[in-house]
Amino acid sequence: MFIGHWAAAFIAGAASRRAPRLGTLFVAAQLVDWGFFVFAIVGIEKLRIVPGATAMNPLDLYYMPYTHSLAGTALWAVVFAFVLLVWRRDAVTALIGGAVVLSHWLLDLIVHRPDLTLAGGEPKLGLGLWDHPQIAIPLELALTVGAFALYLRRTRGPIGPPMILLALLLAMQAVNWFGPPPESAGAGFHLLALAAFAVATWAAWWVGETRWHLREVGLGVSTWRR
Numbered sequence: 001m002f003i004g005h006w007a008a009a010f011i012a013g014a015a016s017r018r019a020p021r022l023g024t025l026f027v028a029a030q031l032v033d034w035g036f037f038v039f040a041i042v043g044i045e046k047l048r049i050v051p052g053a054t055a056m057n058p059l060d061l062y063y064m065p066y067t068h069s070l071a072g073t074a075l076w077a078v079v080f081a082f083v084l085l086v087w088r089r090d091a092v093t094a095l096i097g098g099a100v101v102l103s104h105w106l107l108d109l110i111v112h113r114p115d116l117t118l119a120g121g122e123p124k125l126g127l128g129l130w131d132h133p134q135i136a137i138p139l140e141l142a143l144t145v146g147a148f149a150l151y152l153r154r155t156r157g158p159i160g161p162p163m164i165l166l167a168l169l170l171a172m173q174a175v176n177w178f179g180p181p182p183e184s185a186g187a188g189f190h191l192l193a194l195a196a197f198a199v200a201t202w203a204a205w206w207v208g209e210t211r212w213h214l215r216e217v218g219l220g221v222s223t224w225r226r
Contacts, residue, residue: 001107002176003169004140005029007147008103009204014147014154017213018092020084022151023205028100030197032067032076037190039066049185054113054130058181061112065120070105072120077101111136137177144169157211165203172196 009025039045046063053060066072081098112126129136148166182189
């Protein structure tokens with residue numbers, strides 16, 4: 001799952017005017033991947049390229065207990081929620097942000113081969129849809145585009161920025177699916193992934209600064225900007 005993780009950000013942004021702004025939700029949706037690639041650069045967590053590891057990508061994510069175990073993801077979610085609580089002083093805002101972080105593990109469970117854990121050890125979990133692109137591709141597109149459409153319906157603002165964001169996400173996903181596979185999993189690969197997250201998050205921040213939830217309209221929207 002790549003851009004499908006950001007579906008949780010769109011859904012959260014659509015669900016409540018008390019949700020964090022879209023840029024913050026984009027950080028939440030991929031927070032554990034931000035952590036994973038930083039950890040991989042310094043050798044705390046590990047991946048390697050194994051051609052044929054799955055039908056859709058060659059990534060062997062063989063050691064990631066601190067970010068992609070259920071317990072690890074839950075800890076990241078709690079820390080993120082706590083930061084939001086201190087920052088926004090709104091428990092609902094904090095809970096929404098934490099839930100988006102936690103959604104990452106659940107979405108990964110659908111597509112990963114068995115490389116996810118509950119607490120870093122056995123059993124290894126994953127439903128393996130990356131080995132079934134005829135299911136995984138339309139599922140990720142439907143999830144992302146459907147959540148994006150919901151976000152547009154529940155918010156108001158100029159249409160240009162969100163359409164640019166959607167085009168960017170689809171272009172990034174196309175490269176991920178159909179571009180040349182990585183030859184090695186060195187620092188350059190990790191930094192490229194972080195750069196992709198940063199670009200998408202910047203675009204989402206831009207969108208979030210131009211749109212307001214329907215329930216904010218007429219309630220002094222400037223007081224809700226996050």
